[in-house]
Amino acid sequence: MTYDSYGNLTVAGVANYLKEKNIFPTDANLTVVDLHAVKESIEGFVNLIYHVYDQSGKSVIMKQMLSMPRFRIEDEKNNTVEEADGDGWTLDLGRMRSEIATLIFWNSVYPGISPEIYLFDEPNRIIVMEDLMDLSLLRFELCRMVKHGHFTAKIGAFFARNLFFSSNLHLTNYKKSEVERFFINPEYTALAPFLFRENIGVSWEREMIPGTDEKRALLVDNPQIQAEFKRLENKFLNDKECLIHTDLHSSNIMISFDDVRIIDGEFAGFGPLAQDFGRLTASLTLNYVSWFGDESRTTAEKNDFQAYLLTTITDLYTTFQNEFRQLVEAHREESYSLKNLDVDAYLIDQLQNALSYTGVNVLSRLANRGICYDLLRLPEANRLVPSLLGLDISRELMQNQKKYTHIKEYTLLLKNLA
Template sequence: MLQYQALNEYKAINYARKLRNMFKTNAELVCEEIGDGNLNLVFRITDKSSEKSIIIKQALPYARVVGEAWPLTLERARIESQALNVQQSICPGFVPIVYLYDSTMALTVMEDLSSHLIMRKGLVTRECYPHFACHIGTFLARTLYLTSDLALPSQMKKEKVVQFSNPEMCNISENLIFTDPYFASETNPFNPLIADKVVELRENNQLKLEVAKLKEGYLTHAQALIHGDLHTGSIMVTKESTKVIDPEFAFYGPMGFDIGAVIGNLLISFASHEGHTIDLQERMDYQAYLLTMIEQIWTYFEKEFRDLWEKESKERMAVIPGFVDHYLLQILVDAAGYAGCKMIRRIIGLVHVWDMESIDDPSLRAKAEKLALSIGKELVLERQQVQRINDITSLVRQLTG
């Protein structure tokens, strides 16, 4: 009987050879491990003659970032492959195509996106992506609306909640995003030059109360099938194309969480250019571009969401005047709060981000990190004052001075 075993490059090639209708029998295959994530093994298998390639992504039974002392469920591989299939059916072209899911080996064989770049890296070098706002706004609207009670019969939606129950991965987010950053811990490393700011945040009881409210929403609001970890390291881009990857944290949660994750990570990039971009005009221009992108993302999201509300709604109460406006405002308010939580967590929690870590000068990095923490804090505290997307970007402009 076949049993799970972690692959290496040699084993990955042998596995690929056995895949039906994937490579020719005599193909000369080469393999490269390309994973830089915290939880999985990722291999690219290429036929040297035809240059046809695939990705094999395998879940490990522990977190690579910590080691075997932090065991993890292999069930997340099923969640990821099934979430990708749902997203592909709803919004084709915005996720990698899944060729095979192997439950025994906890792996997924999928489309190779070598022509794309991890978005986080592009943002560090001030790349512009003219279609990204439209792409991600549309993706978010379709994947969130069409997996919710608004579009699905009640019983089917409840069955989907069970199908995508993901308690172990959710527990990671519950701790790393909403709890651990607000208490002293060895697993919360941070730049010593921001120690005063960290103490200030951890002693701010109003902030912690608002984070607790947001955590309660994350725990209880099974609104739609969310990606669950939609940061700029889970998005691959070219100038023309956008692909969302790695939905292993997917579950039924609050719609605003995914939108907030995108906004929060774009604002981390915004803050990081205090250290990356020394020329003042260049920095101001790119930061303005990022804020405009955030505004455009919401604009595209809202337009598509309203169109779906009008054309795809299965909820009879959806026709009540004012309901769609109320619904969208709650998503936006949630998104602001979750964006703030995401920003704080990436500065003073476990697993930092390349945007900040690639700033070599500790004092410049501290300046960028303090700005990110200030923005994150105010987004959490002031989220109930948000009425439109420009309220978020205006707040950022005020804090930046």
């Protein structure tokens, strides 16, 4: 059978489909691997994702949006995994259109930063794209203490170019409004409840491990922090600064020793760059604090890798700022807004908002439901110290972000945790 009862391709159907679409010759001997069966390959269960290759070495990734999403439910204590239907919840196809347009745009801004698209079959909700299976998810590389020195140069420069070329810094008001309309994504707001309303710093809805209630209350019961949550949510929903990924954590970046790619732009849309910066900085921060609960490595190994993470965070922001300054200087005579831009003040404002969003995003990955892999890999008893540190860091950033004018002030905060 080519399709299941929901109209989704079966494994056998994938091979036939790719031959019909001339992605592979009709006589090709295809191997189809369901990547949901490979735990480290992907996170998320609203798409079918397959790795397909033939005997010659040609390979592609095929993604089909589920007509009815399935959700993975993990019972860690009993070591079981169940998949459940989405109770009638469906995804708008506009999400898939937006992802393709976004990946193409980002490759035009920074060639090679995203996978190449080979085919988009809208009626069947299918994308066929470049195979990146030789790369690993950044999150798992970090948890293996693998260092990638080139990572910050590429992502930092990409952030600057994407901000510049999709914002009013470069576009006229009319052109910007046209571009915004083109990239309208019905799924852009999908993360908003998770980040701002169900967050452990806002309510007690999501459970955390025992021993965290006292520090959590310092967030939930703090009017200043609750006001900051509301400010950041309003900014996320209404500040159409530039095209952003919205969910750029370390599991949406693939990496090797000579390549870096951004994947899964399904929630992308126009919003504040600070959310992308904050989500990625939160990933690096969560990995940093996770080593305080890891007993499998020596103190020397942990200290060395934490020092690498501090350098990575610093270099990411420094590269972004340097690239941004160069873009402003190169285009200053073309734009009235650039001629009057106070670059130093602009970059400090970006930093401060990014750090506040870092606090939000750290908190979003500390709850038992939605916990990041960096902490999930630890025995439950060993997650307490990293979780408490995450709560402290987030409280500091959301209360006092205005005192930070250089990224090294933040890395110093992390360094002093020891």
